[in-house]
Amino acid sequence: PTELIAFSDRIDEFKKIKTAVIAASTDSHFSHLAWVNTPRKQGGLGQMNIPLLADKSLKISRDFGVLDEESGVTFRGLFIIDPKGVLRQITINDLPVGRSVDETLRLVQAFQFTDEHGEVCPANWAPGKKTMKPDPEGSKAYFQEAN
Numbered sequence: 001p002t003e004l005i006a007f008s009d010r011i012d013e014f015k016k017i018k019t020a021v022i023a024a025s026t027d028s029h030f031s032h033l034a035w036v037n038t039p040r041k042q043g044g045l046g047q048m049n050i051p052l053l054a055d056k057s058l059k060i061s062r063d064f065g066v067l068d069e070e071s072g073v074t075f076r077g078l079f080i081i082d083p084k085g086v087l088r089q090i091t092i093n094d095l096p097v098g099r100s101v102d103e104t105l106r107l108v109q110a111f112q113f114t115d116e117h118g119e120v121c122p123a124n125w126a127p128g129k130k131t132m133k134p135d136p137e138g139s140k141a142y143f144q145e146a147n
Contacts, residue, residue: 001035001045003076003098004052010101011049019108024053024060026074066092080107082115122146 007014007021014021025032032052038044045052053060058074061067066077078099080089088111093099110121119131122142132142 001040001043004045004048004050005040006098006101007104008045008049010105013105014108017105017108017112021050022053023050024055026055026058026061028056029054078104080104080111082111 004023007023011021027035032054035045036048036052038046040046055061058067061074061077062069064077064079066075067073068075073095075095076091076093076097076099078089078091079087082088089107091099106126109127110125113119113127113131114121117131118134120134120139121131125131130142130146132139
């Protein structure tokens with residue numbers, strides 16, 4: 001539940017950048033209710049600030065490619081979908097490693113920046129850092145300044 005709690009606790013940061021966060025699990029809504037009603041100090045979710053979908057049919061898990069059909073286990077998937085419905089980024093982690101709220105925020109902001117300004121966000125870009133114009137002259141200027 002650490003990822004669900006982490007994303008839920010930082011929902012205001014996503015709202016500031018006009019981004020919805022929706023979680024899904026293959027547990028039933030009854031399991032979700034029990035999890036929400038269990039205090040965090042006891043391993044539960046406590047109050048959640050994001051919706052938690054029950055994917056009992058496994059359709060969402062199958063459609064997004066996170067279901068291991070053989071074992072019935074779903075991997076940790078994170079998908080950034082823009083306002084036009086275009087899938088911009090996919091992260092699928094093996095079970096023992098959680099996803100990063102910080103990296104998710106950075107990626108959403110990078111996609112929003114590139115959509116608005118038409119520039120490239122280089123490796124390790126963060127809001128306020130230099131970007132690159134997507135042409136030979138612009139990239140040359142970036143590399144001369146960055147190196």
